[in-house]
Structures are given as C-alpha cells and as structure tokens.
C-alpha cells in the first residue's frame with residue numbers, strides 16, 4: 001500500500017509538473033505570439049519597413065486604395081485620392097495609429113493565433129479589407145476644407161456606415177514629404193499623423209447648446225414658455241457670459257436659432273450642475289468608445305470644480321469641455337434616429353485570399369441617448385435653425401437640420417481665430433446621413449463650416465439620394 005501510494009503520488013506530481021509546463025509554454029506563446037510573427041525581421045511579412053505581405057484595401061465601390069504587387073506596396077493612381085484617404089488607409093510606417101494599415105495590421109497580413117502566418121505562406125499575402133468610405137466623397141471633403149486644417153465625417157445614422165472620413169493636413173503617401181514634415185517650423189504639418197476625426201478633441205462652442213437644450217427639455221417643464229432677456233451679456237457672480245450680439249427678449253427656440261449665450265447661460269443655471277452632468281453622461285462623455293480596432297479620443301465634461309459662472313460658460317460650450325468629432329457625429333445621429341445611437345463603422349468587410357469572409361460590418365446599436373420625445377423636440381429645433389436662421393438656400397434641396405459653433409480657443413489649442421463647427425443631418429427619408437465639420441481656426445461656424453458641409457452633403461445626395 002505504502003509503495004503504491006508513493007508511486008501514485010510521484011505520478012501525480014509528474015503530471016502536475018507537465019500541466020504546469022504546458023501552461024507556461026502556452027502562456028509564453030500566447031503573450032508573445034503577436035510580436036514573434038509581426039516582428040519586422042520576419043521576412044514573410046515585411047521587406048524593409050513596408051507592408052509587403054498585406055492584402056489590398058479598397059473603398060466601398062471596390063476602388064483600390066492600397067495593394068501589394070510583386071512585393072511592392074502600391075497606392076491608388078490618383079494623387080488626390082491618396083491624400084484624402086491617407087488617414088483611413090494609414091501610412092506604411094505605422095505613425096497613423098488609427099489607419100487600417102496599423103489598426104488592422106494583423107487582419108491585413110492574415111496573421112492569426114491559430115494558424116500563424118498561414119495565409120501569407122500559402123497565398124503570398126494576407127486578407128483583403130474593404131473600407132466603408134467612398135474615396136471620391138473623401139476627395140470632395142478634403143478639397144472643401146481648402147487651405148484650413150480640420151476634419152469632415154459623415155455616416156449613415158441608421159446603419160452606422162461611415163462614408164466620408166477626412167483629416168487635414170495630410171500628404172501623398174506615394175510621395176511622402178518626409179523632410180518637410182520633420183523640419184516643419186510653420187505648423188503646416190502640425191498633427192499630420194493624427195486622424196482628427198477619431199483622435200481629435202475640440203472645444204465644442206455653440207454646438208454644445210444642443211446638449212444644454214436636451215437637458216432643458218428633460219428638466220425644465222415650462223422651457224418653451226420662458227422668455228430670456230439678452231443685453232449682450234449675462235452677469236453671474238461678478239463675472240459675465242458674453243454674447244456675440246444683443247438679442248433682446250427671446251424664447252427657447254429663438255435662443256437656439258440665434259445661438260444666444262445669455263439665454264443659454266441662464267438655461268444652464270436653471271438646469272444645474274447635476275442634471276447637465278447626467279445628460280452628458282447619458283450621451284457618452286467621459287466614456288471610452290472603440291469602433292472595431294479603432295479607439296476614439298474620449299470627450300470630456302467635468303463640472304466638479306465649476307463655479308456658477310463656469311456653469312454658465314459650460315452651457316454654451318466654452319468651459320473645459322472637449323469633444324471628439326466622431327462622438328459628436330454619433331450624438332447628432334442619435335437625434336436624427338429618434339434618440340437611438342448607432343455605432344459608426346469604418347471596415348465593411350475582411351476576406352481571405354480564397355474568398356472566405358472573416359469579418360462583415362453589421363449595424364450595432366449604441367445607447368438610447370435621448371428619449372424619443374426629447375429627440376423629436378430636438379429634431380424640430382435643429383430644423384428650425386436651418387429653416388428660420390441659416391436659410392434653406394444654403395443647403396439647397398437637402399432639408400438640413402443642424403447647429404453651427406464658433407469655438408473660442410486658448411493659445412494652447414493653437415491660435416487666435418475660433419474653430420468653426422457644423423453638425424447636422426438631412427431629414428429626408430432617402431438621405432439618412434449626418435455630418436460633422438470642424439475647421440480649425442476657421443472663424444465663424446456659419447460663414448466657414450456651413451459652406452463646407454453643404455458642398456459635401458450635396459455630393460452625398462448625388463451619390464445616395466433618390
């Protein structure tokens with residue numbers, strides 16, 4: 001008995017060691033496998049520092065944006081397309097973190113944990129990736145920004161398909177001006193490796209009044225009966241929130257139309273810190289969003305140390321609040337979609353070289369950001385802004401709803417002129433697209449951002465409208 005039990009014990013001990021050994025091996029492989037396979041020294045995947053074994057990248061129409069031909073990474077024939085799609089495609093060195101050549105590098109090279117670099121060995125390259133964007137639309141948007149820095153993003157707010165994502169400045173990936181970028185003293189290439197749509201954070205200015213208005217609709221029962229007096233500024237605790245004009249005595253809707261800071265500071269004080277914070281939390285501020293492999297910069301709203309005067313400024317989008325453009329697009333899309341947010345997506349499809357689908361985009365619901373009734377009221381208000389203030393002639397045939405912003409920026413944010421914003425959407429049933437435009441230091445939202453939004457939305461209408 002004694003001998004047997006000792007032998008059994010030794011066997012158990014050996015078995016335990018074996019299992020532990022496997023565990024260590026498995027863990028080591030699991031934690032390092034990506035590095036081993038993706039190491040630049042791995043000649044199956046890389047020659048020099050380029051993605052020679054990556055599959056092709058196409059736009060929604062199948063137009064090739066990047067492909068590997070005889071071991072060479074090549075890009076679209078058209079310089080304008082290469083430049084306008086730089087940030088969604090990504091550079092070959094991996095500086096543009098949210099570009100799919102970096103964020104989807106494993107998928108593009110066909111590397112996966114189970115098969116290793118199986119596809120590459122068999123077919124000479126990895127998976128093909130189709131983007132949701134339309135390259136021509138990206139060119140239109142990039143050109144519409146003119147000489148200014150900024151971003152334009154458009155998505156279908158019912159399906160989540162991002163059809164346009166551009167960030168400026170960019171460069172022609174086939175002729176990268178490395179010297180100019182490295183020795184840039186004029187700021188021409190400032191933030192060139194950042195996709196401002198996914199990674200940018202901006203002071204929202206008056207576009208934030210949409211959010212203050214939502215909180216007012218939810219928390220102030222007689223908001224539509226109230227009158228606000230604007231003498232050009234509104235005094236709070238010895239300071240004041242200033243207006244761009246003198247708006248006289250106006251109601252809630254008119255206050256949003258003319259973007260009256262005095263009225264919206266009064267509204268923010270009535271809503272109060274707690275309610276305004278609750279509204280922003282419901283809309284996903286201070287929350288991390290990921291779209292597939294792409295992380296969005298996190299929008300910030302924090303009134304924890306705000307005075308009453310700060311609360312007034314926060315209500316008009318001029319406190320410490322920062323908003324990511326893609327997040328703002330989700331918010332305005334949720335208004336258009338009766339309160340229900342839909343998650344934007346950039347990757348339409350990933351297929352292996354023998355035609356198997358690895359990933360296919362599907363519509364993913366986000367939070368119910370607004371109640372249906374609040375969304376319905378906001379739809380009326382945003383429509384009223386265009387109909388009664390900006391003018392439908394500035395968006396001919398589009399039936400646009402929206403809000404401009406002229407966001408004053410601190411010197412750290414890069415300049416004296418304010419950022420120009422427009423966020424909005426078409427209310428036409430055949431055109432369920434929402435748009436965000438930010439023109440950095442572009443001046444007035446109405447004078448600068450509306451013409452950009454109109455030009456690109458007209459192209460959206462040509463492409464998708466009935």
Ligand SMILES: [Zn+2]
Pocket residue numbers: 230231232243244245246247248259260261262263
């Ligand atoms: Zn005013």
